[in-house]
Structures are given as structure tokens and as C-alpha cells.
Amino acid sequence: MLMPRPPRPTFRFALPVLTALWLLIAAAAPPSATAQSTQPKRGGTVNMSAYADAEVWEPLGSGSLSSIQAYSQLFPQLVEYDMTVKDTSQIVCDLCTEWEVSNGGRTFTFHLVKNAKWGDGTPITADDVVFSLARYMDPKVPIGRSGLFRNYTRPVDEGGVKKIDDYTVEMNLSFASGAFLQFLALDYVKILPKHILEKEGDLKQAEKIIKNRAWGGPFKLDEYQRGNFYKVSRNENYYKEGKPYLDGITHFIVVDSGRLMSSFQAGQLDMMNSGFSNLTPKEYLDLRDQMGGEIVIKELPGSRNWGFMMNVKKKPFSDPRVRKAVYLAIDRQELNQLVENGTAAPACVFMPGFVHTEEECLTWPGIRPKDTPGGQQDLKLAKQLMQEAGYPNGFTTTFEARQVGTYPDTCTVIKQQLEKTLGITGPIRTHESAAGYALYATSRQGEGNWDVACQGEGMTVLDADAVMGGLYLKGATRNYTNWEPPIVRELFEKQKVEPDPQKRREILKELVQFLVPTDPNDPTKGYADNHWITLFWGRFFWMVDKDIQGFNGPQTVQYGFKHDHLWRGDR
């Protein structure tokens, strides 16, 4: 049989392909960096990563973090957290010039700036403020995160929010509260153009914002490619003189964590647009190490309550002794090391520093290290409680975890610990995110189809009210069994109206003692009842290029998205 002899076909084929690839890559080589300056300078653009696409482009009834990251740059707020200083928990005016508090702390009067305009040239006035806030206060609308302040205000028709004149707005509360302003200052509480909302009904689509030039914040929306990117540029009519410093920002939606890390390494991204991303703490630290000094990781305070939920409606977790035994047996130091790379803060009931310090919480039974005499005493008591409850050799249960972040890892570690110490074992079931929520929600009405679960709760603000509303009150986001002993509600109501911070802290300490053991010398004291075990307070990390200046990390991941104070140091 005759066999053909083609002349070196592979090389002839490969050469043009490799050349074409090289040319494609060379055509897109990034420019090199330049020297840094120390004074804020206008100009330059920044590429940021967004962890998900925006659900909607306005805050009404929304709890979506990916949305607020997108529209926060476009709209003003009445007040905001001061992102220009290191202590970003301070609240300052945004659209207002000043505010007065009267009527025993129950009336807030805000005076507005007079040079603010919407993108179409219409002045921003008290009408816009009242209209926007009244929308969030409407009880028929889901409270979301934009309406959290309405827990403190009177109804709109009873003067909850009202116009005094074109540039003065008054808000009246049901009771004096230190937490009210914190919720009002969240990025979610945006002021939107009344005249455009009346025409369009809502601003949920970016196209409506672009068409109507509906922005009044530091940036205007130039382009939105759904699922891909959104691009904003400086609003020249912004009411804060000289700001924003940047010419523009392009936010690229990067869902895949591998691609996110690679894009930072390839110099395609300058920073994340929030402290919330799809990276684990380990991935953050790995990326920082790989990139040397090119990027800086800003560590945010622990505002992510990582917990272990127990279904109090089902045996054996209906027995508080079993719940306390589990609370005491979990080795939080090991868990922190394995799941969070040792970055998390101790498992105080309220965020560390608010009622108790990290150091105090670390001495509490259950939280202190297991290899200390106190830790050993905790384990001994845990076993004793299990025996008293009728489970001396443990039992089998099912551990549930949503297939999100480190929930499955958390459950794996806890299961191993409980198996070893108390004999509690069983399978771990993972669920797609929405399916997991649906499973947990089964216990809202009936007994529910789950026993225990690993689940977190991110705080909107660093205040006790946020913890209570997220975890401990009936109907709270993560209180899927509607657990609420009367004393919990009683103490919550008492602290809510207490204007003196010190007295408020004392009330909360009483609540803490009901929820967990706090006496290092006697672990039998405390923990009357609880449905939730705080494992640790997870931190968030915000990755920023070393050339981006003016950045200060927020206290929680729920604010700090206006970016009007950022500037490029390499210009």
C-alpha cells in the first residue's frame, strides 16, 4: 500500500496559530505603573470587581448587596457613614448640611444642601426626600434593608417624615433611639427623584436610570451590560465640591473565584467593589501572598455571625440541656483555624466590643480553648448534660448546610468535634442555596424537616438591634423556629428605648447571661435557653490595589459604596 508523505505538517500548522495567539496577547499588554503622590488628585479610572450582577437598580424592598453596590454611586442619602476617616462608624451629613434633635430625642430635623441637582437639571429638594423615605416606610412594601429605619419611626400619616419647607425635612420617631440614625445612614436608604418615579413607577431597570438621567450622586451611569459590567463616570453636577476624584469606575461582574484571582494577578482589576466576595479567607491570603505588595487587604471588623442552628421544635434539640451541651462542646479555636484561617473574632453574643470585648468573650465557657482547664471543665459539663438528657452515648442526627461559602466545611468540622466529644453523629446534607432556605423555612409554621444546620447572618449595622432582628426575635431572619422566650422580647424592648449607652449595655448583659454561660468559674450558670450557637464573628476582607488612595474599610459590608473619596495615587 502506498503511504503519502506530507512535509512537516504539524510545524507548518502550529506556527501561524502560535503567532496569531502571541499577536492577540501582545495587542492587549497592560501599561506599566507610575510613581505615587500623597495628595488627592482628580482623574483616572478604576476597574472594580463585583461578586454578582445587580438584582434591581433601586432599593425599595430590596435586601440585595449586589444591587446596592451598583446603584449606591448614583444616588444621594440624607446621612451617611463617614468613609473619609479611619473610624467609619461616624455618621455625617450627605444631602443635609446639619440636623437637629429635639422632643427628647424623638424628632430629627434635617436641613438640606441647596446646590444638589438630578442629572436632568431638576433641583433635589425636600419633596424628593419625603417621597423616597415614605416609599421605604410603606408597611405594604417588604422592609428589605432600605426600610429598617421604619422600625423606629411613626407612620408617614402621623408625621413619620414630613416636609417643613423646600430644604427642610422632619422625621418623628416612636421612641428615642441611638440605632435609628445608623439604619438611616445605610447606603440602602437612597433619595430618588420624585418626578421620575412618578413617571416611571420605579427605577428597577438601569435603562430607566440612563434614559431619565436619574442620578444625583457622585457618578452617573453610562453603560450597563447585564451579567457583564456596569460603567459609571463623574457627575460634574455633584453637590460636594471637587468630588468625586475619579473620572470613572468600571465594575466587572466576576462570579468565578478562580477567574477573580487570575484577573487581579493579570492586573485587570484594581479593587473589589465591596468586602463581600466569593473568595474564602484562605484565598484572600493566598492571593495577597502571590501578589506581593501590589494589593492590600483591608480587614473589616467581625460582622458576620457564623452560627449553628438547632431546631428547638424537634427532639432531641427541643431539650435545652442538649443544646447547651453542644454549645459547650464545640471547639471554636479549631473551627476558626480550619474554616477561617484563624482570622475570625471570638463568638460573643453581640459583635465584639459592643457589649463585651474579645478578651472577655474568650474567657467564657464554651468559647475558651478546650486544651485549658476551663475548656476541659466545659467538656465534662457537656457530657454530664447529655447524660441528664438521656443521651449518654450521643445520638444520630442530620447536619444541613447550604452549598454556599464555607457552610459545608463548617458542618464537617462541627460534626467531627461532636462525634468525638458527645457521640453526636450523622450525615451532612448539602443544599443548593434557595433549596436550603426553603428547607429551613419549613419550621416557621410546623415542626420542620431539619435538625441542625450551619448558617451565617451578616449584620447591616454594628448594633444590638441588628443582632436581635437577625437572630433572636420571633420572625427574625435566622430564627426559623420562631423561638422567643418572653424575657428575650422584654429585654429587647427595654434596651431599644434606653438612650443611655451604658444603661443599655447593662440590659444587654442581662440578655447575654440568659443566652450563654459567661462565668469562667462556673459554666453551669447562664444559658437558660438559646436556639443559636455563635461559632465566631467572621471578618470580611476588601482587596484594594496599593495605588488606590483614600480607602477606609467600613464596619460592616453594607455600606461604603459611593467611592467619591477614592483617588489614584499613581497619577
Add this chain to the structure above:
Amino acid sequence: MVCMGEEGGEFGKRMREYAAKRIGLFVPTVLLITIIVFVVMRLVPGDPALAILEGEGGGVYTQQDLANLRAELGTDRPIVVQYVDWIGGVIRGDFGDSLWFRSPVMGELNSRIPVTVELAVLSTILAVLIAVPFGVLSAIKPNSLLDYAARSFTLVGIAIPQFFAAIILILFLVKAFGWLPPLGYVRLWDAPLTNLQQMIFPALALAFYEMAFIARVTRSSMMEILQEDYMRTARAKGLVEWIVLLRHGLKNALLPILTISGWQFGRLFGGTVIIETIFLIPGIGRILIESIFHRDFPMIQAIIVIVGLFIVTINLLVDLLYGWLDPRIRYS
């Protein structure tokens, strides 16, 4: 392989009968797809209203909010009512409103379908352009170094999942060149070079399996053809070797390659789900992932029905082409 001895009238009649039979199966197949998709979406645990209210970081809502949203989305109605309502819209080209984006589904998909089609077409072109010469060279030099290399490549290509190929490709680009395809999709007709930079690597990753598969089929098909009498006759006539290989060999070996390429083209749509996510391509694969996470039933249903329609149509065309080329098929 068109039967030259067949009478024109008989050929046309048989072909029409064959085409009618295949087209007749098309409609029930599509209808079945819609029913399966609709029912399966309702059987999967997870409530879209809950997914919307929970948000990513845990939303704040009451049970009344949940009930109101279910009523607003229409998910509290009986499944049959929901299906009839939905299929009526689908016939008119209206897939309803996205539960997540709160806007018409087709409005969201209109800009994404061409992106995914471009990716699939580019992948198919790359796969065929690289795999066919590879397969032919491997066939004409069996058991040579080149053949071993080609066979190893095809084995690896078939064994490696697409997502892994994509990750390896990205790592290679970052480590070797400190470069990645530009972020932010640009349309082909707006900036062809940038578009090519963005699409060539995902297309390569997507084509990896197809390339290996087509190369294997080409090799075996070509080796079979090379043994045929008419190949020896062609050489005996004194034809130049490359003419013998291309005109008489490859032309006849193309039939199975054509079938497989058509089938693979449909299969590529499945691969785009992962590849588009990794390479940040705003096609229908990427929105499908987001929609699944958010329990966006109308969007998921629309995408699956559209992709299903596309695959069924391509299979129909390939079947018709096959029937036209090979008389054994239309007579069977």
C-alpha cells in the same frame, strides 16, 4: 454517496416522505421538552419568592411579605394553570417576566443568544479546523510518532472536563504572559480584534473535547476509506497524492464527521454554562447559572426551551442532510 442510479422522481418522493416523517416528530419533541422543563422546575426544592427576599446576605422580611410576593409572582397557583398560562405565551414568543430581573425574559435573552451562538460557532470552526487535519495526518501515518501524539491528545481531550481545560488555559495565560482576555464583552461588529481576544480562548477551551472527538472519528473514518478499492484505483490512475487524499479520501470520510459536528454543535451549548462563567462571557449559559441560583423559573424554562429547540433543529437538519447524502437512511 448520493445514489446516482436513482430516478429523480423516486428520489424526490422518498426524500419528501423522509423529511415529513422527521419534521412530524419535531413538534411533539418540542412540546415534550416544554412539559418536562416546566414540571421538573416545580419539583426542584426552593421557592423563588424566598430566594428573592433572602437576597445574597439574608434579607429581612415577614411571612406576609412572602405570601404577597408568591401571589405577585403567581407561584401560588395550581401547576396546570401556570403551565397553560405559560405555554400560551411561549407560542406567541412571550416567555413571561424574569422573577429575578423583573423584566421580560426575551428582552434579557435577545442580546445574549448571539453571544453564545458566536462562541459555539467559533468553537465548532476551531474544532473542525484543528481536528480534521490532525485526524487525517494521524490516519495516513498510523503508528508513527505523529499518530501516537495525536492519539494521546485525543485521549486527554476526551478525558478532561471543559471547566478544567478552561482553568488550565487561564492559569497558563496568567503565568506565562501575565495576561488574560480583556474584561467586558465587546461585540464582534463593534471591535473585531478585541472581540477575538475575548472569544478565542473560551472557544478553544470549549472546543477541546470536540476537537479530540472529531479527530478520533476523522482518523478511524479516514483509515477505513484508505483501504477502499477506489483509492487504489485513483492512485493507479496516476493522480497526485494530495488530490487522492482530499478529493477521494477526505470527501467520503466527511459524512460521519458532518454528523458528529452537527451533534457536537448542540452539545456545545451545554458547555457554555461553565465556560461563559469562567471567561465572563455574557451569553445564555451564564444567565442560566444565575437564574438557577435565584430560582428564576421563567428564565430557566426559556433558556432550556430555546437551547432544546436549537438542538432539535440542528439534529433535524443533520438528519435531512444525511438522508439526502445517504440513500440507505431514507429507504430505511
